[in-house]
Amino acid sequence: MSEGVEWALHSCINLAWSGPDRAVSAARLAAWHDLPAAYLNKQLQALARAGIVSSTPGPKGGFRLARPLDRISLMDVVAAVEGPDQAFRCAEIRQQGPGGGPAASFTADCAIAHAMSRAELAWRRELAAQTLDAIRQQAEIQAPQAPQRLRAWLEAAR
Template identity: 75%
Template sequence: MGEGVEWALHSCVNLAWIGPERAVPAARLAAWHDLPAAYLNKQLQALARAGILTSTPGQRGGFRLARPLAEISLMDVVVAVEGSAEAFRCAEIRNQGPGRGPTVDNGPECAVAHAMGRAELAWRRALAEQNLDDIRREAERQAPQAPVRLRTWFAGLTAT
């Protein structure tokens, strides 16, 4: 999984902390974590295409949450940023090389592909069961001052 997923998850929580009343430019969201703005913008655009964020163009434009954090699963964000393709793709190498042949029966399904498929299904279910509000609450438990620090920093930028 690419780092864009981490960036997208943090950005959604940060947008919730900043509040729904203003759109936040990608550059400002990127500056909070010292990330490259152009690359974060790609992740935010993907979230907007998926209906997780809204994007407002123009001088006062930026990104906002499109729905409450409790309605956005971690899987929603992963799919928005990474796509929905399966993580493991079996190339059926069991049917290549000296072990293959017309008289060899390797069975209907590759045991490796079956095991990886079960693991991926469990992973996807676990991500679908957690929402961004769960993440927000845990982040606030770990660092209770984080929302206030972000809002104070952001307010200082918008005042200038």
């Protein structure tokens, strides 16, 4: 999984903390965690295409959450940034080389591909079951001052 997923998840939480009436630029979101703005902007655009955030152009534009955090799952963000493809792709190497060929029987699915598919399904179900609101709540328990610090920092930039 790319670091873009982590960046996108943090950006969603930061947008929630910034408030529903404030659009935050990609550059400003990136500066909060000292990230490259151009790369973070790509992640935010992917979130916008998925309907997770909305963007407003112009000098006072930026990004806002498009829906509440309790309606955004970890899987929503992962799929937006990484795409819908499965992490494991079986290339059927069992059919190649001396172990493959016409004498071998390959009528059943590859046991490795089957096991990896089951594991990925469990992983995706777990990500889909966790909302960003639950993550926000945990973050606020761990760092209760974080939302106010972010809002004050954004205000100072105005």
